[in-house]
Amino acid sequence: MLVKQTIINFIQEKTHSNDIDLEMSLFASIKSFDFMMLMLDLEQKFNIALPLEEAFELSTHNICQFITWVEKHAN
Amino acid sequence: MPIKASTQQKQKTVNLKHALLSVLAKMLITILRILPAKVRxxxxxxxxxxxxxxxxxxxSRAINNIQRALPDLCFNEMKQIAFDAYANCAFGVAESLWLDQLDPEIYCDEATxxxxxxxxxxxxxxxxxxxxEAVPLAINKFSGQSVTLTNVPDFLEQGLQFYAKAKITAINKNDNNAFAQLLKHTTSNAYISLHCDLxxxxxxxxxxxxxxKAPSGVVMLAKLSKKPLLLAYSVYQADGSISVFFETIVSSNNSEIQLNQDKSxxxxxxxxxxxFEQIIQQYPSQWYWSYNRWRIRS
Incomplete structure (x- = not known):
């Protein structure tokens, strides 16, 4: 839940919108520079290492899949 | 309907302007390329x-910036630096047009x-x-994977070709996924150089x-990819040759997670x-002073 909230809060802050569609692609929602910030935030906050190659595949899918992937690494 | 017509008219004007600038740029580049190096x-x-x-x-922006950074100089010295720097920078930018003809000397320590x-x-x-662009060019002496971000104007059609000729992969800064492309290159062990002094x-x-404030993309890339973080710069020597200096800021050899845990x-x-400050103080007449570097945004 914490991972999901962190990601959603980040996207809300970057898009200036509270209405986030979790089915949308992550790269369609935020800029790729912000994607780097998000990855770093997540690594620091949850003390995890997120494999970049996998992240790319997921970021082109949807936000929901990205959340599940991060949660898998955080647990 | 009148709105649509006006938009089309504007687009036509922009296209015409771009076409004219493109022709002028091509002519200027052709003339410059055929001139002897000294005359050029x-x-x-x-x-x-x-x-x-x-x-x-x-x-006046250049002189104000010089005053801010080098307050001990008198006005004439500042003015001299402003003009020398602008002349050097004009030449430095123009040399991007014949990158394949340049052969920079490289200096670094053994670890780097x-x-x-x-x-x-x-x-x-x-x-x-x-x-x-001498830094991404110098990287080619070691690796076939030199990548950089660039901001070539739209009208300069052949802009990216200059990089390609010098075997540099140039990614357009204005692409929405520019950093995603850079990140992808880090996963294939590329050497990515980004200007971060503006x-x-x-x-x-x-x-x-x-x-x-400053662009920190290069540091984020290093932290995310767990790659070493280097600093590099080029200077023109008195004889006109280009020297490129590489230094290590963080080596990832000590620990895979050093970049993430030690330094933000x-x-x-x-x-x-x-x-950057030390380097600019050493070569004040080669840095681009005219940029609105210390702007304050509300």
Missing amino acids: KSSIKQLGRFILHCAKKTR LEILQSGEGACIATMHLGCY YANQTPVNFFKQTT VEDLMDIIYQR
Whole structure:
């Protein structure tokens, strides 16, 4: 839940919108520079290492899949 | 309907303007390329001085910036640096048009050389000093994977070809996924050099005793990809040759997670900016002073 909230809060802050569609692609929602910030935030906050190659595949899918992937690494 | 017609008219004007600029740019590049190297250099430098002489706002911004950074100089010395720097920068930018003809000398310590020769990639913070694109060019002496971000104007159709000729992968800064493309290149062990001495509303830094903000993409790339973080810059020597200096800011050899645990993005940007200050103080007539570097945004 914490991972999901962190990601959603980040996207809300970057898009200036509270209405986030979790089915949308992550790269369609935020800029790729912000994607780097998000990855770093997540690594620091949850003390995890997120494999970049996998992240790319997921970021082109949807936000929901990205959340599940991060949660898998955080647990 | 009238609105649509007006938009079409505007687009037509823009296209015409771009086409004209493109033809002019092609002519200018062709003329410059056929000139003997010495004549080419002095002509471009003279043109740079002339432009600064005519551009009052740019000139006063450059002098104000020099005053801010080097307050011990007298006005005439500042003015001299402003003109020399503008002439040198004009030449440095123009040399991007014949990158394949340049052959920079490289200087670095053994540890940095090892990183450059390892073929495992690195992220390199660079600056607008000397020949702007000499750093990605120098990387090609070690690796076939030199990548950089660029901001070529739309009208310069052949802009990216200059990079391609010099075997540099140039990614358009204005692409939405520019950083995603850079990140992908880090996973294939590329050497990515990004200019980070100009203003961007990203990370606070202290630059010549004043707080401002700076682009921190290169540091983020290094942290995320766990690649070494280097700093590099190029300078013109008195004989006209180009020297490129590489230094290690963080080597990832000690620990895979060193970059993430030891230093924050802000800490690393501070280290880079302290070095930038020293380098600019050493070569004040080769840095681009005319940029609105210390802007304050509300």
